[in-house]
Amino acid sequence: MIGLWDTTGNEVVKALAAERRSAGGVASGMALTLIVVVDEAHVREAEAAVTIASAAHPCRMVVVVRSDIERDRNRLDAEIVVGGRLGPGEAVVTRMFGRLALHAESVVMPLLVPDVPVVTWWHSAPPSEIANDFLGVVADRRITDSAQAPDPVEALRQRARDYAPGDTDLAWTRITPWRTLVAGAFDTTEGNQVTSATVVAPHTDPTAALMIGWLKARLGLNPQWQHTSEFPRMRSVELRCANGDEMVLSREDSQATFRRTGQADRKLPLVRRPLGDELAEELRRLDPDQIYADALGAAAGISDLDSRPSQRVHIWKDPSKQPSSAAAQGVATA
Known part of the structure; x- marks a missing residue:
């Protein structure tokens, strides 16, 4: 493992390339890039899940932990693990502080594996509109978990209102x-x-x-x-x-x-599966899930979800310019 503290995105890319060379070029077998958006309290849980999922789907995992966006000074810390404790693939765990946390794509985009699908998984409350998060817009598949919301059923309805082909939810996987x-x-x-x-x-x-x-x-x-x-x-x-x-x-x-x-x-x-097995199931398919779209639309009373455009246009919102209650939510989900 390589640890980089108070570093830059360029240094992270260089360190990953060096670690790949020393490990024998693991990225040549990568099936996808998995972006994990998670809060600090659940990083280990997300890492454990990806370790299970990556055994079936070799991937480069990029973990994004956003913290303290009101900090005066931007800071980026990173851990790089290749073929180690997080499975056979590659992992970059990034912790972003200050305004940098609102522009995570500036760090994440150079870390994507070329010419493979991108999947974004929010192991936290996602933005109410996924287009507000560039990490969702850039993804071919977007995985949320409405069970983590304060009102899970209402969160599911919001997922229907905001749905685009390629979205899915782990509540669907569990059934x-x-x-x-x-x-x-x-x-x-x-x-x-x-x-x-x-x-x-x-x-x-x-x-x-x-x-x-x-x-x-x-x-x-x-x-x-x-x-x-x-x-x-x-x-x-x-x-x-x-x-x-x-x-x-x-x-x-x-x-x-x-x-x-x-x-x-x-x-x-009828065994309740580990989170990693649920994630692995969703990584098996990278095309839109029409059956999920039909079920979600029927549950929310919204028809023809699968006929919506699959491409999203990024709509950036600054949480610091929203009312205080919305800002608090934006810190966790932006």
Whole structure:
């Protein structure tokens, strides 16, 4: 590892090139550049997740930690790790202070691997409009996590209002096992039409909102959301068929139980995956996820999200010129 304190962007680029040469040119196998925008408190958590994801998707990780934008003096600290504790790829962890934090692209852009896709992941609250952050505009794929917001369901609605093809959310990734098991239940419906559906989950659970949106988009239903405070996350999905059959998929810890009228109960795996596995799933595809767009639009009541332009135009906003409450949010998310 190389540590550079109170340095410049040029020095970071030179140090990375030197470390690559000494490590044998790791970048030749890079599949993408992953930009991680994170606050200081969650840097280690983000690094652990990328270490898992990079085992399947060799990448150059550029971590951006923005701090204290009102500091009078700009400062850049950086750590460079090639083929070390952060996986087989390359990692540059940058900590930016002062007004430099509002122009992180000036440091990040020279660090992008040429001719490979760029993915930006906010392991923190993203800007309400991704176009306000150049690190989002430059990316081919943009990964957010509405579960980290104070109001996760409203954050998901904002993601729909601000959606552009290439966006995704880890709340969507977390229901992949649910969607797989629910879709598998239709292998034995024998043509019986599903007439209604109910999702049992806390009212603040964004995964439940997306599950409802997915069922609505796929089946043309208006599923009910049965709120519960007994469980911290989505508890069950219930489907009712035209012939009177009921299918219920319910979770108990790391196991699901599938019940259907007239059939014996079945136990199925439903393990909550580590954050790194969720991130790795999203890095498998770099094209727009139309199924996610349909589910998000149905959940938010907004149609034709996938028909929007995929390219964003950067709209820079200075948090220091916003009202104080907005400035506080901008410090964390700009």
